[in-house]
Amino acid sequence: MRRLRISRSFRTRCLPVMLVTLIFAVTGCGEIKDINHRALPIVMGIAPGDEKEFRVALQIPLPGQQQYTVRTVSAEGETVSQAIQRVQTNVENHLDLLHLKLIIFHLDLIKDGINEELEYAIRSRQIAPKSYIAATESDIVKLLNSTKERVEQDGTTFYNFFSQTAGWTPDISNTQLWEAYRAVHSSSQDYMAAIVGIGDDEMLESRGSAVIAGGKMVDRLDSEEMLLVNIFNNKFQGAVIQVLEKASVMVIGAKVRNVVSIKSGVPKLHSKLTLTVSIEETKGEPSPGEIRHQLNEEMEGRFMMILNRMKKHEADLFHIGQHFRRILTPDEMKKWRSEYYPQLEASIEVETLIRNTGDLIDQ
Amino acid sequence: MIKPLSLAVTFIYIHLSMSFFLFPEFLLTSTDAGFWQPLVINALLQLAFLLLLLIGLRKFPNRDAIEIVNPMGKLWSLILFVPLAIQFFFCALIMVRGHSELVSMIFLPLTPVWLITLLFVIIALYGALCGLKTILRTSLVISAFCLPIICFSLLTTAKLFDIDNFFPLSDGFSFVFNRSYYRTFTLYTGFLFLCFVPTVTHVRIRWIAVAWGGFVVVLLFSVYMPVLIYGSESAATLRFPVIAAMDSVELPWLIFDRITMIYSICTMIFVFLYISVMVWAVGYISDKLAPRIPKRMMIILTSAALFIGAHFVKTWHNVEQLIDWTQPLRLYSMTAIPLGIFIIATLRKGNET
Incomplete structure (x- = not known):
């Protein structure tokens, strides 16, 4: 009991000193x-x-x-x-x-x-x-x-x-x-x-x-190519208008799935891109199938074109190398840009879902 | 009455206080990939010695480590506990100097370093003078508001994670030859303060084991957070990877522009408590081994030495040198003390029966 009292008084005496310091x-x-x-x-x-x-x-x-x-x-x-x-x-x-x-x-x-x-x-x-x-x-x-x-x-x-x-x-x-x-x-x-x-x-x-x-x-x-790159890097948000030959659609959702493999030193990539769109404007009377087909072709062509250009510059804009981290060793990863990336064989499959056609019913 | 929870919380923050500043940097530079390997190996090593220590202590309830060893002869106590006291002192010194540099880098680039050091030392001194009981009780109160903030700010970073950066899973065991790997042991010696807890409260192995599990999870998170955001190559180039990673997150809905500030202050509070425990432990050891010197005197002297010692560590490079030089001491205390206490406690128990 006595000990306790001493220590408490000591503590209270100490406090002002500490506070002032x-x-x-x-x-x-x-x-x-x-x-x-x-x-x-x-x-x-x-x-x-x-x-x-x-x-x-x-x-x-x-x-x-x-x-x-x-x-x-x-x-x-x-x-x-x-x-x-x-x-x-x-x-x-x-x-x-x-x-x-x-x-x-x-x-x-x-x-x-x-x-x-x-x-x-x-x-x-x-x-x-x-x-x-x-x-x-x-x-x-x-x-x-x-x-x-x-x-x-x-x-x-x-x-x-x-x-x-x-x-x-x-x-x-x-x-x-x-x-x-x-x-x-x-x-x-x-x-x-x-x-x-x-x-x-x-x-x-x-x-x-x-x-x-x-x-x-x-x-x-340009900005259309940018869109694809942002989709691939999971940066898609909001909505963007895409103009096609016969229609203009609003892309409201995008998802990418990548499957990668390496066969005899050649990296292979298969991507599956799922786009969710809604139709905004039409020219003539395109069927939904036509619009889907057009958008798919447009995106596939755009992707292959950008990728080939990037391969030439050794610029991994789509962060494709990231997926190969699971397969390659750290030392091999360091050579990714110079040795593996230019040889990359890529294929893309685009699937379009027309979620709605706006406030008008298409025949 | 000290609750077992407050001891568990103290155990966690003793390790946390370091795990966000020096530790990730050392671990990230120790190997190119597979950071979980050195981390898990060290943590398991620590768990082994921790259990050894706790089992040794449990054989004599309400006796602390020095009281267990003392009857075997003063020499044994000197061999075991003098290096431990020095180790504690250097741990405190590394923390004081490392964090004063950090405060200077993050918040107060113009304030003289000695003022920041003074702040650390004064608060630690007051905590140490009040004794372990007070520190343990305080830690419960402080953790109640610091731990949620820390967890929140850590979790906000999850939105930038790129899981691919987790791979490759392994880079072999070449880290064993890396100096940085041994530097990470600075964190793992924190548990040795448990030697002196039994005089204050009963140590429950179950609570400590749970606390150990909790801190290993946070440790893994703190190392992998910068890796998942920056990628292992870039993360290894950063001085404070956790801070940089947290600074990269944009939270427009939060009223604070930089969540790092609040986060750093919370961990800084833990550092204050950590240093208090270390300084108190030095005072306690000297009190038991040389009762003639008053304990309070020793605590004040230790704090003064901390303050002066911090002046001799002038640059960041010196901090790293200090860590390297005290490495053997640290490894010695981490292994010899749990082993010594376990063996002596078993022998004494055997003699008694």
């Missing part, structure tokens, strides 16, 4: 940058510079009385981090890249390779791996300036363009930074970056996608 340690007074002294850029553009290696442009919303204004600042540097540092010296607030939502690379830069830049983004830990990446052909400073007005009305516009829960449609690629970084080291996963440009009315205009393999741009896909 904690005041110094936990208040975080080392971080003296207040929130109103921080600038939080939402979009970053990276392009080759005129005088130095890189030009980095940042779009920064600045809070005002009624509504915030958006500012675009840019600077050049030998490395990306130096360019950001230069921007920092020109901006009166502390730059905090924590809330960056989109990184836009200039196509010229992607043609030379962006692996180092991606590594920088992950290494620095400032940029969230879930921010989106895109590409552009336009001048990045002009692009960010021209979209200013729209961003001033709604700060999340850029983000919504790529966000699955907002305005994104499956015919645009919405690659995130972590997916791009994954491809730097992965032996079987390449990715795309949506190419955006300055639109007339809309703030951004989609102009297809850049196929990036080994950190470099190797090919370009």
Whole structure:
């Protein structure tokens, strides 16, 4: 009993000492940058510079009385981090890249390779791996300036363009930074970056996608081809219109099943794609069978065409190599792109289900 | 009255506190594929020694490990428990330094490291001064709100999983020659604190076994989460794979932009408790072996040494070196203490009857 009392009084005596010491340690007074002294850029553009290696442009919303204004600042540097540092010296607030939502690379830069830049983004830990990446052909400073007005009305516009829960449609690629970084080291996963440009009315205009393999741009896909790639990578969501010769259908569901095998060193892939569609418009009077047949042929042809092009570039856009992980050893997987992938024998079977024909009954 | 549940929970978080920061990195670099192999082998090894220790302790209820060994001669206690105390100290030091670097990388890049270290040491010191009973009771309260958050944030990552990354299932046993593999043992020595629990509460083997099962599952998850998202090649290049994987998940409906922050704070609380237990254990061992030095004095001295020691570990590379250098000590404590206690307890029991 006595012992207990002693220890309790000791504990209570100790508590104030600990709390006072904690005041110094936990208040975080080392971080003296207040929130109103921080600038939080939402979009970053990276392009080759005129005088130095890189030009980095940042779009920064600045809070005002009624509504915030958006500012675009840019600077050049030998490395990306130096360019950001230069921007920092020109901006009166502390730059905090924590809330960056989109990184836009200039196509010229992607043609030379962006692996180092991606590594920088992950290494620095400032940029969230879930921010989106895109590409552009336009001048990045002009692009960010021209979209200013729209961003001033709604700060999340850029983000919504790529966000699955907002305005994104499956015919645009919405690659995130972590997916791009994954491809730097992965032996079987390449990715795309949506190419955006300055639109007339809309703030951004989609102009297809850049196929990036080994950190470099190797090919370009249009939005219809994109759709197929997104379906294959389980990124299909929502609905997309597909125009056929005699009808226009809305794809509302897509599923892929892959069966893979290796016979005498030659990888074989058989895919089964099931599309669920509803009919939107018809020209003439096509029978459901005709529409199904047309869509099947269209998709099969498109898939084979993209695959053959990708095989030439050794770009595994459909992540086919992933399925071979079950068969190949880690060492063989490292040679996937160069040895196995070009020999790949693929076949695809498309099945279309017409779920409904809209509010009209077809005869 | 300490509930067996709080002991089980303590057992889990002692292991969890490490399993998300240093452990996945070491395990992912130790082999190219088949990460479950080293993990399961180590966990089974740990289970074997854990059971040995518990069976040894059970032969003398309400006696802790030192009280069991002491009648065999002071020399035996010194041989067994002095290395253990040093081991505990270095475990605490690695945790303090590793996590202060982590806090600095994730939350507070501008705060001086010594302030963060101070925060760790002060809280651990207070916990250790209050004693094991208080720590055990606290852990139940804290786990009640931390464990659900941790589980939730871990499960949110499931939506990015690519099951194909699970394969190939095996890459042979070449990891045995890899230094990283031995570094993972830092986690598995956590169970040794059980040596000193019997004076406070009865250790129930069933509860501990369940806790062991629970933590192995979480461990597997924490290693495979980055692998399933990033693929094994890329995951091995990341310093904190779990944090990076969790940062990649987008949850627009959640009010927090980055769930990692909450998650890290929860595991950080566990680290505080972990260090408290370690510091307390050092104080307890010295109290039993050299009763002349007051226990509280020893605890305060240990904390001071922790704080000063953390200054000498200047870089991340030093942390890894420290782990490598203390490796023999760790393997010694992990094997010798359960074995020693089991043998001595059996011999004494045999002599008595």
